[in-house]
Amino acid sequence: MIRLFIGYDRREAAANAVLAHSLNRRSSEALAITPITLSSLRAMGLYRREENPLASTEFSFSRFLAPYLCGYEGWAIFMDNDILARDDIAKLWALRDDRYAVQVVKHNHVPKEGVKFLDKVQTKYEKKNWSSVMLLNCAKCTKLTPDYVNDASGLELHQFKWLQGDDQIGGLPQRWNHLVNYDAPNADAALVHFTLGGPYFNEYRDCEFADEWRAELADMLNVQQRVATAKTG
Template sequence: MTQPIAIFIGYDPRERASTNVLIDSLYQHSSVPLAITPLVTPQLEGQGLYRRERDPKQSTAFSFTRFLVPHLMGYQGWAIFMDCDMLARGDIAALWAQRDEQFAVQCVQHEHEPGETVKFLGEVQSAYPKKNWSSLMLLNCSRCTALSVDYVNSATGLELHRFHWLAGDHEIGALPEGWNHLVAVQDPAKADGAPLLHWTLGGPWFREQRTMGEGLAAEWFAARDDAFRLWD
């Protein structure tokens, strides 16, 4: 039997609702078994794997824990990392099928230059090259050995998110942008048929952003209601 797809989801206690809806949407659309692990910071701290102090520019609890995925995989095989503020509309197996051994990492290579200085809950919106590339990654773990526990705990945020731990950009493969559509950032027309939505500025699970993405917000609420509806 083929091993389940290993998926790690960034977890922030303020976004529990989005995490649960994302997990359900992944299961509902997947044609193959999944092994989903939320990256809960206190658990990683308890294992001695994460020991960073909170960075003032760190907008979520999982800003840096995502880079522990290769270690958690024993630097073997492939894994998917994704932010929790997403919604799957397509079969994640179709993303998994795009793994390419010539790359260490594959991601949607956005050209996102934020015009705002704050995002959800007043968190700082930082601008830097490769913004949002690390929010959805296909990781070829055997080629990510530079992401040791010590490195993840000592490197700067820019070194991590700009992939300075790779030999160069030639190790980063591009994925179709529909696999990380940035809601309320990219042209709304590009959301049509996009298999994965990403509320990078904050989503409808926050009271102040109930309508973020307009029709896409309604779609998220429909997915939430379906996930938690009671059966007779």
């Protein structure tokens, strides 16, 4: 069973649903997909951070509770919701390496825009977008307690300062977190990340892989109807 957490944002509910559908449709192994929702985390007393104007999504910080939610046992995957799976996620799961606490695509992402989707500030920092897709070795992430996740700064969390050193961060092939409109076009991309804004926003409806996202949405909404039979007698 592959444990997989998806960041949930009420303003992009369609993105969550399409991502989950694309994962389930292509996976060769059973998936346990859990949306990380602020409402449930607050109800459980696990999350008490106030809204941060620099946080572009509701799961900007709550993502780091995934190891706690796994009881610091085994492995888990976290990914942002604005992603489309184009390949079997079991292939990413097979890349788990016990030498590391976390494995990510090590982007050198320096955005030029001042704002991104929903007019959120486009912040710049070292290791940007590394945490948008993470293979988490939960037993090595025990510093990520609810208290730490609630009190640490955004940079402490997203720059992995909760680890003893960068040698605990393993790399992943770039196809497992392809940044649309930043990375060079890649027909082999396994996880397509609409980090600037997904095709469900009017201003990004013609971005790379937009047609594939809309096709996935249509497939998700498709319902096989009962075939009408003629009455006899």
